Amino acid sequence: MDKTFNGLVVSANDSGAYTATLSTKTISELPAGDVLIRVHYSSLNYKDALSASGNKGVTRHYPHTPGIDAAGVVEWSSTDRWKPGDEVIVTGFDLGMNTSGGFADYIRVPASWIVRKPDQLSLRESMIYGTAGFTAGISVAALLKNGVTPDQGPIVVTGATGGVGSVAIGILHRLGYSVTAVSGKPEAHDFLTSLGATDIIPRSELDDTSGKALLKPRFAGAIDTVGGSILATLIKSTNYGGTVTCCGMVNSGDLPLTVFPFILRGIQLVGIDSVEYPIDHRTAIWQHLADDWKPDSLASLTHDISLAELPDAIQTILKGQMQGRAVVRIV
Incomplete structure (x- = not known):
């Protein structure tokens, strides 16, 4: 049986306005990809807010699940590079733009988009960065x-x-x-x-x-x-x-x-472009962020929100009122 899960779905209503609501999705609805990841945390970025507002310069087709960041655990992989249980980070590329993103329990992405989470970072900390x-x-x-x-x-x-x-x-x-x-x-x-x-x-x-x-x-x-x-x-x-x-x-x-x-x-x-930044260089940046560049103030940079709180947080960031980072708890 096709597995169901929760996610934020943005769609246009009859008047043409875009609304974001929590909805049930299925694994079969996800795009094709090499690796299925159980998302534990995501984060809210201005680009997510644009996607959630129907901005066609960010997302061309709706209904859509935004979330350009995701940190979680590999659940299934068709490649030897990634194995079930691996803790990983996905940011950039097409995630959350035209590929179903991190504001949901699951994402399925190409293996080439994935970075192994450094040991010195927790999954949550990686999304404080995002x-x-x-x-x-x-x-x-x-x-x-x-x-x-x-x-x-x-x-x-x-x-x-x-x-x-x-x-x-x-x-x-x-x-x-x-x-x-x-x-x-x-x-x-x-x-x-x-x-x-x-x-x-x-x-x-x-x-x-x-x-x-x-x-x-x-x-x-x-x-x-x-x-x-x-x-x-x-x-x-x-x-x-x-x-x-x-x-x-x-x-x-x-x-x-x-x-x-x-x-x-x-x-x-x-x-500075973070979307198509080469994957081999990504690993080096993440290692620095986990180690010698890690701010003492990292924990104070953020507050946590749930999927249900995302619609209000999206309005906050669109108004320029967001301070620091918002980590989205998925699990």
Whole structure:
């Protein structure tokens, strides 16, 4: 008999509005794949909220189960690479976008999407990170690869109270960097300080409208999650030879900038993509996240929610009111 399980299903109602409800699904409804995974935890990301809102740029076909993150235990595998009982992590690729995602008891995915959970991490901890934390890890790796060291000055992090920003602050603090957090939420100052931010500045301070090609150097590097004029201001304000990473565009997809920061200061702009990041490099990032990059503040970054609480949490993140990370308890 086909096994049934619970999941969050997003569908359009008669008026064309999209609603998310808990529903019963069956294993046979899952897409074809090499490995069936019993999901224990997932996490809530902004992309999940877009998928749950009917955004066709994220998810083309509905009804659909979002959840771009999943951590759980292999229940069945058609390959020798993965065996029943293996604890694994799946983030990125097409999970939760057009492939039934982690907001359900089960997922079935290609073997090539799966990373073995490091021993130093619990399944829940891996979802405190999730895609947001993994993106923060790739961003920190880019700074390290380009030789940005703590003695060169502060690293500025935008979107500091969000998932990527909050984890990035924790990792950078663990590695000995001085961190400047950018936030438009005065009430979040204590939270950001607890993560390791040594300075907190408002967004308006990094939204230059002077039209200048270069600004006074202030930062050794930057992790930007918002894009637009704020990213341009960061690039113009980075020290000679510094590195700026870019992983988001909530502010804007445009970049009002000249080439001068690149050809006069040698600034490096590194785009961060966590969706198609090569699987062999994923393993290395996850190992760092489990070990030498693991923030002391990791547990304080999150709160747990159930599948039933997801619809309300989705509205919270869409309104920009989510602080830190939300781990979704599946089991």
